[in-house]
Amino acid sequence: MTDEALKIEGYASLFWTRDLNDDVTAAGAFAESLAAGAPVTMLHQHDEAEPIGVWDEVVEDAKGLFVRGRILRATPRGRLVAALVEAGALDGLSIGFRQVKARTQGRLRVLSRVELWEVSIVTFPMLPDARLKISSGSA
Template sequence: MSDLRIEGYASLFWTRDLNDDVTAAGAFRQSLEAGPIRMLHQHDEAEPVGVWDEAFEDARGLFVRGRIICATPRGRLVAALVEAGALDGLSIGFRQVKARRDGALRVLSRVDLWEVSIVTFPMLPQARLRVV
């Protein structure tokens, strides 16, 4: 099995997630300039499953494009689940750098982005991937 190419929005600007977080445009800029973002499965740092070849902010949110590496058992499993439609969520792993409260919402204006995971249940339900 060759590498599986995927892409999607890992975060959408000004969209409330299930944790009452909202990400402002520009929040990821410094992290993206600092270097590559890791691709994990279910936020498990023990076994990366691929690489994000591109990660950038556009007018809608944080867009990622990459490859699930099928040379490892976990990569083959994740690729098979994505192809079958069992996994299609994306989720960001980050540390808050700058945020403010707006009622019940936490508005994230700057985050230290560690990774983008392929997940079963994304905190932001609209954060989904597709096979390229």
């Protein structure tokens, strides 16, 4: 087993895509939060007690919220999550946030501004297409 961090990347949110909770994130929803420079924590299953790595890049692009980071093997949880990701058993991403501005459109809640707190690696993402992959690029 290597102690080297596992580099990962993916989309934690996709703009204008309905999730399983009937939320839709508008393009630009994360811009103010990201510009403020507050750190975005990497967690496993939204468990704030055990951060598992660092997000080196968290940016909005035309598609959604793109993240690139490293799962650190310095902790038991980090080693476990890295092993599960490498085995293909864990590949979901999910955001933890506070709604700042939203509107209701029928059954949908359209999030136009959120304060992003964390991006978790999860078993079942609320947005089914929010997935990570092992990164071949530099983090």
